[in-house]
Amino acid sequence: MNRITIKTTDKAHFYRQMIQQHGSPLLILDCDKLAQQYQSLSAALPDVKLYYAIKSLPHPAAIHTLDALGASFDIASSGEINLLREQGVAARKTIHTHPIKRDKDIRDALRFGCTTFVVDNIWELEKFTGYRHRVGLLIRVSFPNPNTAIDLSRKFGCRADEVSLLIQKAQSLGLHVKGLSFHAGSQCPAPDNHVLAIEQCANIIESVYQDSGKLLAVMDIGGGFPVEYSQQTGIHIDAFCAPIRAALTKLPEHIQVIAEPGRYLSAPAMTSVSSVMGKARRGESTWYYLDDGVYGSYSGQLFDHAVYPLTIFSDNTETEQAVLAGPTCDSIDVIAEQVSIPSMNIGDMVIGQQMGAYTSASSTNFNLFDKANIIAINQLELISENVLQFNQ
Amino acid sequence: MKSYTETLYDSYGQEFTVDKVYFENKTDHQHLVIFENARFGRVMALDGIIQTTEADEFIYHEMMTHVPLFAHGNASRVLIIGGGDGGMLREVCKHSSVQHITQVEIDDQVVDMCKQFLPNHSAGAYDDPRVNIVIDDGARFLTECNEHFDVIISDSTDPIGPADVLFTSEFYQNCKKCLADDGILVTQNGVAFMQLDEVTTTSSRLQAYFTDHSFYCAAIPTYIGGVMTFAWATDNVQLRQLSSDIIGQRFAAANINCRYYNPSIHSASFALPQYILDAL
Numbered sequence: 001m002n003r004i005t006i007k008t009t010d011k012a013h014f015y016r017q018m019i020q021q022h023g024s025p026l027l028i029l030d031c032d033k034l035a036q037q038y039q040s041l042s043a044a045l046p047d048v049k050l051y052y053a054i055k056s057l058p059h060p061a062a063i064h065t066l067d068a069l070g071a072s073f074d075i076a077s078s079g080e081i082n083l084l085r086e087q088g089v090a091a092r093k094t095i096h097t098h099p100i101k102r103d104k105d106i107r108d109a110l111r112f113g114c115t116t117f118v119v120d121n122i123w124e125l126e127k128f129t130g131y132r133h134r135v136g137l138l139i140r141v142s143f144p145n146p147n148t149a150i151d152l153s154r155k156f157g158c159r160a161d162e163v164s165l166l167i168q169k170a171q172s173l174g175l176h177v178k179g180l181s182f183h184a185g186s187q188c189p190a191p192d193n194h195v196l197a198i199e200q201c202a203n204i205i206e207s208v209y210q211d212s213g214k215l216l217a218v219m220d221i222g223g224g225f226p227v228e229y230s231q232q233t234g235i236h237i238d239a240f241c242a243p244i245r246a247a248l249t250k251l252p253e254h255i256q257v258i259a260e261p262g263r264y265l266s267a268p269a270m271t272s273v274s275s276v277m278g279k280a281r282r283g284e285s286t287w288y289y290l291d292d293g294v295y296g297s298y299s300g301q302l303f304d305h306a307v308y309p310l311t312i313f314s315d316n317t318e319t320e321q322a323v324l325a326g327p328t329c330d331s332i333d334v335i336a337e338q339v340s341i342p343s344m345n346i347g348d349m350v351i352g353q354q355m356g357a358y359t360s361a362s363s364t365n366f367n368l369f370d371k372a373n374i375i376a377i378n379q380l381e382l383i384s385e386n387v388l389q390f391n392q
Numbered sequence: 393m394k395s396y397t398e399t400l401y402d403s404y405g406q407e408f409t410v411d412k413v414y415f416e417n418k419t420d421h422q423h424l425v426i427f428e429n430a431r432f433g434r435v436m437a438l439d440g441i442i443q444t445t446e447a448d449e450f451i452y453h454e455m456m457t458h459v460p461l462f463a464h465g466n467a468s469r470v471l472i473i474g475g476g477d478g479g480m481l482r483e484v485c486k487h488s489s490v491q492h493i494t495q496v497e498i499d500d501q502v503v504d505m506c507k508q509f510l511p512n513h514s515a516g517a518y519d520d521p522r523v524n525i526v527i528d529d530g531a532r533f534l535t536e537c538n539e540h541f542d543v544i545i546s547d548s549t550d551p552i553g554p555a556d557v558l559f560t561s562e563f564y565q566n567c568k569k570c571l572a573d574d575g576i577l578v579t580q581n582g583v584a585f586m587q588l589d590e591v592t593t594t595s596s597r598l599q600a601y602f603t604d605h606s607f608y609c610a611a612i613p614t615y616i617g618g619v620m621t622f623a624w625a626t627d628n629v630q631l632r633q634l635s636s637d638i639i640g641q642r643f644a645a646a647n648i649n650c651r652y653y654n655p656s657i658h659s660a661s662f663a664l665p666q667y668i669l670d671a672l
Binding site: 085086088090091092110111112113114115116130132133134135136176178 | 397399400401402403418422423439440586587588589
């Protein structure tokens, strides 16, 4: 159930002004908040190089903000590569993490200058034979996590006991495996699976070295760092990361640790503003039809299993049972049901919080409703054009 | 200070300080840049890979032209595939025996851009009356070409990207078709220490069409990782075994000034390191 906060209408001024200027529906991307999230996670994982998973919010202002802070980038498709190229991100700061690629995907990445790739099976390894002198590979290991909203070890990742065979195969093909990667899950309620995976990867790295003398130098601990949605409150990233930090201190000194945070960085940085475009009394409930819904910015409530905290503005303290629905003709397009809120008028706003990750990224044009515009605020000064793509 | 890092290899690379960016183009899903570096002068990079620099281009261009042209001894018709920067053309134009040069470049913007930003590469060669510039895909041009050339020079970029068709069996077969008797094909074939596969792959493909094929070498500083190999293919087995004296006479008669090439280098460049011979 969405957590709904009622604020007095005088608090609506900023959002009212934004939709007067930019129209409704809107997504407001706060680059300051994004920077704060990056800094918080950097502080919580001080020796870990952070690769922003741009799939969560592939927006130029987000890329630019994080690039300026020194972040690196996790890419998974040629479209994401094009976005980074347009933003002038140095390719040396990128890794390609999709475990399954077409030859063209590999070539596009190499032409961009990304030379680190992730594999989890023999057929994928063989695809790199022609590029073996150019690339370094990470082997993705599966650590299933039944406790997360999204178990990222179901679709990808080899079993821990398959790693040494893959490394042997890679060596026979002349390919360089430089480390291991895993995904403990997405929106993890606790870091137990991260800790388990770090320990097991350390064991694998040690046994590979004992058996073959092969040195694995990189451990990619993936993402999964949680943010507060309606169901989960009171998350403190430093406390969440403490057991991970403790596990990392036990690693051999030569291992460089990297991570691929997406949601943790982008989710709190974007806010949805939608407006009531119609209302009806049906049975016991008042139905409010908003101009954004689960086919649009709220798509994460379906695909990402997120339930976003909502805010409405009213000076009325009496509540009634209501349904908040999206604009499309499909009956699945409902954001929140059986909520108790004060009566709203047509034109009133509904604010969705924590809506940066996997929201606009997976929104559709169903019914040919326009997607919400993303308005970036608090952007850093743009660096002049001709230094793009160069290291600073 | 700004810098440019080459992204050719995951675990090894070169970095340039950038004094000034002259040109940058990020369209068409590729990234092309020309910048000033204190040691190498103007540097052109495409898709993260150094293509040419003002300071060391002479080694590459002299070796790709004078070795086949002096070995041939009387080349009058020369075909250049690629070579949009004009450096190859400049060196070929130095040979008075050459009466006709066709250069096939896939992108006319590359020619214009290089004339503007790398003028020392072509050094006016595009104005030579013997030169015919064709804007076309080099592989396609050869498929439809009915002419014959004494020397074909394939001055391509890396095999990943638009130039991948210039490393196929079909391309070598079409080169063979367009060579005159005693004609020679030479191609840029990468730095063998770093990319030994390119040598073995090219060798096996050339073998199918030419009586004699081999490689010759030169070290070009910004093609990092050891000596660059150039593939050599012809049906006249004598041509890569000519004595330094014969080459020396031809070189003297031609009265060409070079900074890397000379008759001794010519002969010596066909000596291959053992790790290449072992691979072949």
